[in-house]
Amino acid sequence: MNSQNTKVIILGGGTAGWITANLMATHWRDKGFEITLVESPDIGIIGVGEGSTPSLKGFMETIGVSEAEWMPHCNATYKVGITFKDWSIKPGFSEYVHPFVGQPDQFNIPAFFHNSFLRRKGIDLEGHPDHFFLATEMIRQKLSPVAPENFPFDIAYGYHFDSGLLGQFLRRVAEGKGVNYKAATVAGAMLDTQGNIDHLKTTDGEVLKADLYVDSSGFRGSLIQQSLNVPFISSAESLFNDSAVVFATDQEKDYAAHTISAAMKYGWVWKIPLTHRNGNGYVYSSNFIDDDKAETEFRAYLGLLDSDVEARRLKFKVGRVAQHWVKNCLAVGLSQGFIEPLEATALDMVQETVVRFIEAYNNGHYTDQFRDDFNHRISARFDAVRDYIVGHYRISSRTDTDYWIANTTNEKISPSLRSILMSWMAGKNITDELLEQKLDTYFPDTSWNCLLAGKGLYPNREQLRPGSDLAHKYKIEDIREFNRRCALNFKLHRDQLLTLQQS
Ligand SMILES: Cc1cc2nc3c(=O)[nH]c(=O)nc-3n(C[C@H](O)[C@H](O)[C@H](O)COP(=O)(O)OP(=O)(O)OC[C@H]3O[C@@H](n4cnc5c(N)ncnc54)[C@H](O)[C@@H]3O)c2cc1C
Structure with a gap:
């Protein structure tokens, strides 16, 4: 099979649909695909989802859009991390910054790991993540993460944006890449004898036919859940918010x-x-x-x-579908699942799903040869994100309401998360645990260390003892000075945004 004249219909014009359209149009440029996005004029988009991880930067670069082009259109700002407040009542740990980790941080991560490792063993060392990462200094000084040319280190950052405006912007870019747009409400999908989607029928009775269908219809999962009956695996027993x-x-x-x-x-x-x-x-x-x-x-x-x-x-409902690619249908976005917005990972999942799908589809010469492998990979990513988010609740020290008691005593957590938490509590190196579980590519060890240390998961202060000179080999003042001097290279966040608007 080759790609010539392959027709793709993307159902849904939310952020997921437009990201999919742009990635497919970019990766399959000149390969003969005909891509049409169908969106109901009557069903709105969800209209939330305004924070990203650093992967959105990679997406914009892939589709060839600069920050000066998209950010002012979407009222966008930069994001170097998340400040968590009041998740812990441990003294000194009521607040911490969960940073996006950049190259300059590589200098100080060994100190953070060393200190937090020994503090877990009862040595009185500074183990709060805020002392080690450049992002914390940037937030303190309200700086933008855009480095000048003569600062030779990469800084990791994401964005905040108006999701409605981002969708409109991405639509223009996709149309510029040849994607067709059709305003229509799909009433249902007709299946052929093999169980593939044969065509969609609109509420006006029009038939829309393609070789490949992308379901980006939001929580309703019109194709993947309703037409193809793919089961939804709920995560409600470990994530209570709805x-x-x-x-x-x-x-x-x-x-x-x-x-x-x-x-x-x-x-x-x-x-x-x-x-x-x-x-x-x-x-x-x-x-x-x-x-x-x-x-x-x-x-x-x-x-x-x-x-x-x-x-x-x-x-909203939390969980994921059992398979993301079934027959000739790929689910992308809320239709494939949602793991609540705590770490703003949903669009990252959209990108990962589409990029991995394109890779699998290309490698299989436009057949479903690598479908099982793809489904396994995307489900594993969902489950890894779920566990990381569940971790935030499970290790909180709050007990002020029945909600927090239920979260912090919840035994319905996955064996994988249980093992990571036990490894930390036993004073082990959790890098080894993550490697063993092959989880290091989702949230790396620095993320887990920040999460667990930032919430103050250490012995109580009165249990700490001084420790040797060797234990105290890293000086917090030196680390702070390093980050202060790195920070001298960056403009105020406000000024950088103004520069973008004027460019
Ligand atoms: C409370 C909350 C906070 C969130 N915060 C974040 C965050 O900070 N960061 C993040 O990355 N994500 C976040 N998300 C997730 C994020 O909002 C979504 O991943 C993102 O908006 C993509 O949504 P979507 O495109 O899948 O669905 P939607 O935006 O719901 O779009 C669905 C589209 O399908 C169309 N459609 C549906 N049915 C039909 C039909 N029958 N015929 C034709 N068209 C149809 C609709 O018209 C619409 O265009 C959050 C979600 C929630 C609920």
Whole structure:
């Protein structure tokens, strides 16, 4: 089989659909694919999802779009990490920055690992991640992560953006690459005798036919879940949140390049800075608090109890489909699953799914030869992300509500996560544990160390003893000075965004 005249229909024009369209149009340029994105004029997009990981930078580079082109259009800002607040009540650990790790950090990671390793063994060393990473200094000084040419190290960063505007922008780029757009609501899919999708039927009775169908229809999973009946594997027993209430608030004059994630009584809230507003959302479990009370708690937190600013309420389900590529259908985005937004990993999963699919499809000469391998790989990634997110809840030291008690005593965690946590608690090197479980490519050891150390998962202060000179071989003042001097190279976040707008 070759690619000539292969027709692809992408169902859904949310961020997932447009990322898919751009990646396919870029990778399959000049290969004879005809790509059409079909979107209902009546069904909206979810309209949240405004934070990314560094992989979005790679995506923009792949499709040939510069920051100056896309960021001002999408009111985008930079993101060097996430500041977690109030997830821990351990003294000294009420807050920490979870950094995106760049090349300069490689100088100080050995010190962080050394200190946190020995602190777990009871030596009184500084083990809080905030002392070791450049991102923390950048957030403190409200700097942008864009390095000048004469700073010879890569800095890892992601973005915040208006998801509606990003979709519109990506649509223009995709159309420029030859992707067709069709406004129509799909009523259903007809299967052939082999169980493949033969065609889609719109509510106007039109027949839409393709060789390959991408389901990016959002939580409803119109093709993968409804037509092809692929089972959904829920993660609700380890991730309790199923609801969100969302507000926009005014932007402050200066803002740092980070998402803030603050734990609440029944979940957590995000604050995402865009150039024109802040996006705020409270993610909570409806089994522990009802929607009205959650909104009131959130309004009180934001100082909006007397304000008539409008709130949006959302429901979501956590988990994934059993297979992402079935017959001639690939599921991408919320249709394939969702592991709540704590680490803003959903778009990263979209990219990974599409890039790996293109790779598998190409390697199999446009057949499904590598489908099982692909499905296994994407499911493993979902499960690794799930475990990392579950880790945040399981190791919290909060016990102030039944919600937190249920999370911190939850025994329904995966054997993989249990093993990582036991390894840490036993004072072992968790790098070995991650390697053994082949998990090091998802969240690397530095991420796990930051998570566990940042939440203060150490012996209590009164149990610590001084330790030898060798134990104290790294000086925190030297590390701080290194990061301070690196930070001298970066502009203020606000100024860098202005430069982009003016370019
Ligand atoms: C509370 C919350 C917070 C989140 N935060 C983040 C975050 O910070 N970072 C992150 O990466 N992700 C986040 N996400 C996930 C993110 O929102 C989604 O991954 C992203 O928006 C992609 O959504 P989608 O394109 O899959 O679906 P949607 O945006 O729902 O788009 C579905 C599309 O399908 C179309 N459609 C549906 N049915 C039909 C039909 N029958 N016929 C024709 N068209 C149809 C609709 O018109 C629409 O265009 C968050 C999600 C939630 C719920």
